[in-house]
Each structure stands twice: as C-alpha cells, then as structure tokens.
Amino acid sequence: MVGQVTPSTPPRSDSAPGAARDSSSAAARETAPEAGRDALPEAAGAARHGARDAAPEALAWDVDNCTIGRAMAILGEKWTMVVLREVFTGIRRFDDMRVRTRIPRQVLANRLAALVGHGVLRREPYREPGARVRHEYRLTEKGFALYPVLVALAGWGDRYLADPQGPPIRFVHRDCAAELHVEVHCAAGHPVTDRRDVLPRPGPGARRRRPEL
Amino acid sequence: MVGQVTPSTPPRSDSAPGAARDSSSAAARETAPEAGRDALPEAAGAARHGARDAAPEALAWDVDNCTIGRAMAILGEKWTMVVLREVFTGIRRFDDMRVRTRIPRQVLANRLAALVGHGVLRREPYREPGARVRHEYRLTEKGFALYPVLVALAGWGDRYLADPQGPPIRFVHRDCAAELHVEVHCAAGHPVTDRRDVLPRPGPGARRRRPEL
Structure with missing residues (x-):
C-alpha cells in the first residue's frame, strides 16, 4: 500500500533510546516510539522531572493535510465503521442493517449516504418480486481497501x-x-x-x- | 494479536466464488469477500437481478458484543484518533495539541479524559520551572497496541x-x-x-x- 514510497527524508538523530523492557525503565520506554519529543536519548526522562529543554519536534509541522485526520473525517463517526462491518459481513440492505444494528433510521441513512458520497460504498439496484426497485450497498475498491x-x-x-x-x-x-x-x-x-x-x-x-x- | 485463536468453526460451504479480476465480472467480484450473503457460488449474481433466495447468513448473528463496535465506541469520534496521532508523534501536552490541531478546548479535554478513562492514555505529572504541576498524556500498553x-x-x-x-x-x-x-x-x-x-x-x-x- 505505502510500501513503494521511497523515503524522502533521512533518519534523523532525535531517535529516543531503545530502552530495556523491564518496568524500572517505564519512563524511557514510554518515550521511545513517541519520537521527536526528546532531542537526545539522554533527555528521555527529562519531561518527567520538569525542565522542558525544547518543544516537541512534531510541533513544527502542520497537520492540515494529515491523511489520518482525513480518514477519520470519513470514518470517525461511531456508526460508520459499524455500517462498514455490516457490508463486509454480507449485510447490504438498509432494513437488514436496521435489524442487526438498531442504528436509528435517519442516522443509518446519513451514514450510508456519506459513505456513498466518499466513494467507499456504491448503490446497486435490486427488486424483490412484486416490490419496487430498492438499493443494496456494496463496497467499492476504496471500500475494500x-x-x-x-x-x-x-x-x-x-x-x-x-x-x-x-x-x-x-x-x-x-x-x-x-x-x-x-x-x-x-x-x-x-x-x-x-x-x-x-x-x-x-x-x-x-x-x-x-x-x- | 489474534493469531493464537484456534478456529472454532470449520469453513462453511457458502463461500462465494473466486471470480476473475477483470472488470467484466464486477458483480461476482464485488460479491466475493462479503461472504455469507449467497448460499452457493452459483447464486452470486442473484441479488442483482431480483429474487432474494435467502436472508444473509450474518443476519442470524447478534452484534451486541461486537468488538469492532466496542472499539469504535472508544475511537469513533473524529477527534479521538487525531488526539492519538498527536501522542504517537510526540505531542503530549494539552497546549501543544491545541496549537497543532485547533481542536476546541473543551472537546480536547473531553477526548483526553475519555482516552484516560478507557486506559488508552495515562496522565504523567510534570512541572516547568516556576510553574504549577501539569500533566502530559502518554500511551499505555493498550494505547501502543x-x-x-x-x-x-x-x-x-x-x-x-x-x-x-x-x-x-x-x-x-x-x-x-x-x-x-x-x-x-x-x-x-x-x-x-x-x-x-x-x-x-x-x-x-x-x-x-x-x-x-
């Protein structure tokens, strides 16, 4: 998915230490993957004890174009992922989703419309014998991803x-x-x-x- | 993570077909991974054309204890995942998160409190020289997961x-x-x-x- 992206920035020297996993080094351990916080490995425990030598590195960067934020703007309603779970598990019709999830009718309609609008789901017509044409919801490529x-x-x-x-x-x-x-x-x-x-x-x-x- | 779970139900016979990937078989292809919908491979296109031979298999199952639903009850607010992104990228302090994300103060306070309440983040005291004790937010094991x-x-x-x-x-x-x-x-x-x-x-x-x- 992102595997082909060539690293465009070299690794920097602000890596936090690969501290031991025992609980006595809890502070250092917690610090490690939240990189960019501490300028040097030796500073790993500093925040705990007071002095703030430098602002976190990440503070320097803008988040307006963050793709996690954008993904959550689509997926970040409690019910949205639940609606997707329904489609992924084979539930494609409005009334069936209602029966299973008990999502309020209007909320479900809104979530489905939003997912169609974002190209995650698409509507597919079907007709039960003797009934009017209705729609099922199916995953697009973007949805399957x-x-x-x-x-x-x-x-x-x-x-x-x-x-x-x-x-x-x-x-x-x-x-x-x-x-x-x-x-x-x-x-x-x-x-x-x-x-x-x-x-x-x-x-x-x-x-x-x-x-x- | 879930790799150790022993399969408790054998594979069933309602698998949809592994249709060819060309666009001419779009209907069958879209059907495939949403398994449980169609009773037999031959029925893959049926819903498209009308008759509903059987209710989706998944309809038979309760979703009250769904762990995706529970995960999204925690993570399913737009800002929650953004707050976690902040902590993962080294932003741990309330005011820094405010500066970067512009999340309204009260919303940010609520999201942080909820994440602490769910055991995803923990509060860690710190004190800038001459200032009162404040708290940083750090990932717990559950958060790192x-x-x-x-x-x-x-x-x-x-x-x-x-x-x-x-x-x-x-x-x-x-x-x-x-x-x-x-x-x-x-x-x-x-x-x-x-x-x-x-x-x-x-x-x-x-x-x-x-x-x-």
Whole structure:
C-alpha cells in the first residue's frame, strides 16, 4: 500500500533510546516510539522531572493535510465503521442493517449516504418480486481497501474489549480457515513487532507550521 | 494479536466464488469477500437481478458484543484518533495539541479524559520551572497496541486522501528508515493480499440473534 514510497527524508538523530523492557525503565520506554519529543536519548526522562529543554519536534509541522485526520473525517463517526462491518459481513440492505444494528433510521441513512458520497460504498439496484426497485450497498475498491483497517480494529477490540467467551466475528483465510490479523512490515520486508521500532517522520507532503504564538 | 485463536468453526460451504479480476465480472467480484450473503457460488449474481433466495447468513448473528463496535465506541469520534496521532508523534501536552490541531478546548479535554478513562492514555505529572504541576498524556500498553490501527488508517488515507505532494507523516522502521505498512496475514503464516481470501465467520463469542420480526 505505502510500501513503494521511497523515503524522502533521512533518519534523523532525535531517535529516543531503545530502552530495556523491564518496568524500572517505564519512563524511557514510554518515550521511545513517541519520537521527536526528546532531542537526545539522554533527555528521555527529562519531561518527567520538569525542565522542558525544547518543544516537541512534531510541533513544527502542520497537520492540515494529515491523511489520518482525513480518514477519520470519513470514518470517525461511531456508526460508520459499524455500517462498514455490516457490508463486509454480507449485510447490504438498509432494513437488514436496521435489524442487526438498531442504528436509528435517519442516522443509518446519513451514514450510508456519506459513505456513498466518499466513494467507499456504491448503490446497486435490486427488486424483490412484486416490490419496487430498492438499493443494496456494496463496497467499492476504496471500500475494500479498508479491510486492513477493519482487521486491525477487530484485533485490538478482540484483545482488549471482548467478552470472556471471545469475539463474535472472526476474519479467516479462505484457503486454510486460520484467523487473520495485521502485521506491521517495512518496505524493506522486515516485520516490525516492537513499537519502539516505529518512528513517525515528516512525509513528502509535510509543511512547516506557521508559528502563531 | 489474534493469531493464537484456534478456529472454532470449520469453513462453511457458502463461500462465494473466486471470480476473475477483470472488470467484466464486477458483480461476482464485488460479491466475493462479503461472504455469507449467497448460499452457493452459483447464486452470486442473484441479488442483482431480483429474487432474494435467502436472508444473509450474518443476519442470524447478534452484534451486541461486537468488538469492532466496542472499539469504535472508544475511537469513533473524529477527534479521538487525531488526539492519538498527536501522542504517537510526540505531542503530549494539552497546549501543544491545541496549537497543532485547533481542536476546541473543551472537546480536547473531553477526548483526553475519555482516552484516560478507557486506559488508552495515562496522565504523567510534570512541572516547568516556576510553574504549577501539569500533566502530559502518554500511551499505555493498550494505547501502543493501536499502532497497527494507526498505520492501517494512515495507509488508506495516504492512498486515497493525500495531497498530490504526498502525506505529511510517514511511519518508518527505525532500523532501516523504510516506510511501514500493514499486511494481513493468517495464523498459518500466509500473507493475504486478495480481499476475496478474507471470510468473516462467527467467532467463539457469536450468539444467535433472537428474531424480532
């Protein structure tokens, strides 16, 4: 997905330390992946104890064109992802979604219209015998591209929010029926399992923020 | 994350067909990953043309304990994921988040309090010289576990919503500076790149829905 993007900025020297995982170094550990905060590894614990040597690096950057913000402007209503879950699990008709989710009629209509407007869903006519033409909702390519988001969300929800008996939906591999999950990989092919190995960096569209203070 | 879960239900026979990817079979293709809709591969195009042979399989299941719904009850406010992006990129202080995001003060305070309440963020005291004690917001383990969700969201947003020059934030691998992305894998180790290879199935916590009609 983003694997082909060539790094446009070299790694910088403000990496926080890869601290040990034991609880005695909790402060340093928490600091690590939230990179850009501390100018030098040695400063990792400074914020805890008072003096603020420098503003966080990320403060220098504008977020007006942030794609996470834009994604959440589409997906960031509680019901939107639930509507998508319905379509992903084979529920495509308004009344069926109503029955399952109990989303208020007008809210559901609004969410569906918004998802169609954003090109995530498309409307497809159908007609029951003897009834008027109605519409089903189907995923577009842009909608299908949300599968990793849905699987990632489900993975987190399953881990922290499931009932004792487990989650009600599983996503499985058609070929082998084994459970699906998302893995973070880098474009060079390495699996990235340690959160400390993830660094946020200004991307090609990063713009310096105009100071207002 | 969910990789250790043992499949508790065998693969069923209602798989939609693995249709060819050319645009002439768009209807069948769109149908495929939304499994459970059609009872047999041959019925894949039926809904399009009218007769509804059977209700979608998923309709039989309750969604009250859905972990995606629960995850979105926490994350499903537009600003919540943006607040998490701030913390992930090293912005931990209320006033810094205000400067960057321009989220209204009360909204930001509410989102931070909710994230602390859900155990996604924790408050950490700090004191600037000569000032009163204030708090920073840091990710808990539960919060760090959202990294794959954030990377997945960013990947989708980068692909469909970025400005022409590209996204403003990149997540890179500390070791090699290559861009990160999420991959869907199954517990048996297969990478799953085709959306038709993903099947939603009732999980261990699935409950039959009580019919209300």
